[in-house]
Amino acid sequence: xxxxxxxxxxxxxxxxxxxxxxxxxxxxxxxxxxxxxxxxxxxxxxxxxxxxxxxxxxxxxxxxxxxxxxxxxxxxxxxxxxxxxxxxxxxxxxxxxxxxxxxxxxxxxxxxxxxxxxxxxxxxxxxxxxxxxxxxxxxxxxxxxxxxxxxxxxxxxxxxxxxxxxxxxxxxxxxxxxxxxxxxxxxxxxxxxxxxxxxxxxxxxxxxxxxxxxxxxxxxxxxxxxxxxxxxxxxxxxxxxxxxxxxxxxxxxxxxxxxxxxxxxxxxxxxxxxxxxxxx
Numbered sequence: 001x002x003x004x005x006x007x008x009x010x011x012x013x014x015x016x017x018x019x020x021x022x023x024x025x026x027x028x029x030x031x032x033x034x035x036x037x038x039x040x041x042x043x044x045x046x047x048x049x050x051x052x053x054x055x056x057x058x059x060x061x062x063x064x065x066x067x068x069x070x071x072x073x074x075x076x077x078x079x080x081x082x083x084x085x086x087x088x089x090x091x092x093x094x095x096x097x098x099x100x101x102x103x104x105x106x107x108x109x110x111x112x113x114x115x116x117x118x119x120x121x122x123x124x125x126x127x128x129x130x131x132x133x134x135x136x137x138x139x140x141x142x143x144x145x146x147x148x149x150x151x152x153x154x155x156x157x158x159x160x161x162x163x164x165x166x167x168x169x170x171x172x173x174x175x176x177x178x179x180x181x182x183x184x185x186x187x188x189x190x191x192x193x194x195x196x197x198x199x200x201x202x203x204x205x206x207x208x209x210x211x212x213x214x215x216x217x218x219x220x221x222x223x224x225x226x227x228x229x230x231x232x233x234x235x236x237x238x239x240x241x242x243x244x245x246x247x248x249x250x251x252x253x254x255x256x257x258x259x260x261x262x263x264x265x266x267x268x269x270x271x272x273x274x275x276x277x278x279x280x
Contacts, residue, residue: 179241
């Protein structure tokens with residue numbers, strides 16, 4: 001099991017992968033990907049019980065669903081770095097006929113991806129369905145899902161939240177990337193989300209908080225969430241992150257939600273991120 005320091009080094013490499021992938025095709029979403037890197041690394045390299053070779057059914061293993069599919073760069077990096085497909089395939093990101101599409105899809109058969117995502121608001125429903133299937137199969141494994149905070153402006157999310165509590169889906173751990181930014185600006189200006197803790201609790205969920213850019217806190221909170229499963233309530237982690245974390249000129253700005261760095265910006269970003277595992 002990797003140590004905290006080892007996970008931090010993996011996260012640094014993943015952030016390099018994100019910058020390089022988005023730069024080389026001049027398309028993609030670096031901001032949210034960089035912000036969620038620590039969570040994704042902790043999940044795939046430490047907490048998630050997952051097996052290779054990849055199985056779509058996921059029987060006997062934990063399953064992860066990415067609802068905010070536009071942050072595909074961080075997912076592709078983490079999947080490849082944990083052995084799902086060759087690291088060199090990251091060089092095909094967003095290219096014609098690539099399995100690494102801008103939003104994750106299933107018809108290319110990319111290992112690790114069980115559902116197409118990026119049409120915001122749908123991933124939580126899918127994850128709850130998978131959790132119910134696990135329960136029907138008497139499979140004790142867990143379902144993990146990640147959503148964006150701007151995504152919570154979609155009504156389907158709230159219907160899914162209500163159903164999960166009603167059905168006592170207690171084998172699911174959902175994280176909300178609470179970076180306060182979306183494509184058109186700060187969430188508080190586009191459509192304020194209000195008191196998310198109070199809202200999730202009112203819908204019958206157990207609520208945890210964490211700073212998603214501190215690896216030790218991510219690990220501790222994931223362990224705490226896992227210990228709370230099986231108690232009759234679904235679990236949500238409100239994860240405070242900073243968009244563009246790790247690259248000083250990208251941090252905290254919605255501008256980097258879906259903008260690719262130019263050559264100079266790419267080079268400047270990479271000087272701030274240690275190469276620890278070798279670039280693809």
